[in-house]
Amino acid sequence: MGVVNVTPDSFSDGGEWFDQEQAVKHGLELVRDGADIVDVGGESTRPGAQRVSLKEELRRVLPVVAGLVGEGVPVSVDTMRAEVAEAAVAAGARLVNDVSGGLADPDMAQFVAGAGVPYVVMHWRGHGHEMHTRAQYRDIVVDVQKELRARVEEVIGQGVAPEMIVLDPGLGFAKQPEHNWELLAVTRELSRDFPVLIGASRKRFLGKLLADADGRPRPFTECDDATVAVSAIAALEGAWCVRVHNVKANADAVRVAAAVGSARG
Ligand code: PMM
Secondary structure, three states: OEEEEOOOOOOOOOOOOOOHHHHHHHHHHHHHOOOOOEEEEOOOOOOOOOOOOHHHHHHHHHHHHHHHHHOOOOEEEEOOOHHHHHHHHHOOOOEEEEOOOOOOOOOHHHHHHHHOOOEEEEOOOOOOOOOHHHOOOOOHHHHHHHHHHHHHHHHHHOOOOHHHEEEEOOOOOOOOHHHHHHHHHOHHHHOOOOOEEEOOOOOHHHHHHOOOOOOOOOOHHHOHHHHHHHHHHHHHOOOOEEOEOOHHHHHHHHHHHHHHHHHHO
């Protein structure tokens, strides 16, 4: 899954694809590089981010979704709002990627259920401006699994078909670096009942791991190689999808993992 953030302020590529024509062009490049899905988002979810209005999110996202769909690209919409999901699906998006797992908008699960599209349910504990204070866990793996299970039960209760659900541990969302590593370490276990999506691309915990001798984190622009390493490991551990900004090397990593996986039998 290649990422196109149509935002001025995303952590990893903020501002780069804010122009809608450029955003469509970039999505097509990601497909040429090997992306099977292009994820289009219009609201930054980085720690500390403030929310954008519904109107502005629609204005950012819809032309890009429509432009890519018009070129035959499988598009997912990265949104926490049912109205944005609805408009994007009407424009041809095939998957709804909701980082709040239905918590931010009480109408989301019902919309997804009616539309019959795949639904990414991510582990989430609050919006960007409040997630820092919520990175407290008794046992990160147990707590995330429990909270995801609760979301799954809730959205199934609202009519979402179980076979349409994809789970995501939500790396970097109300998580300390060590939490992200612990969750990555149990990708296989998380993938037991549902397909799993992993979004590690260019996130801060990679920069922290690769900090220099003085403890200065590696800039996110120089974390693409580490992202590729995560993709290979996640794919080998059974992840269904990796969400990345720089597709080419990650697509290669996923193919290497698939070859090793199939050689294992
Ligand atoms: N991360 C971001 C945005 N959307 N969606 C899913 N399903 N999983 C993620 O980990 C995820 C996401 C934030 O990353 P970006 O702003 O750097 O694209």
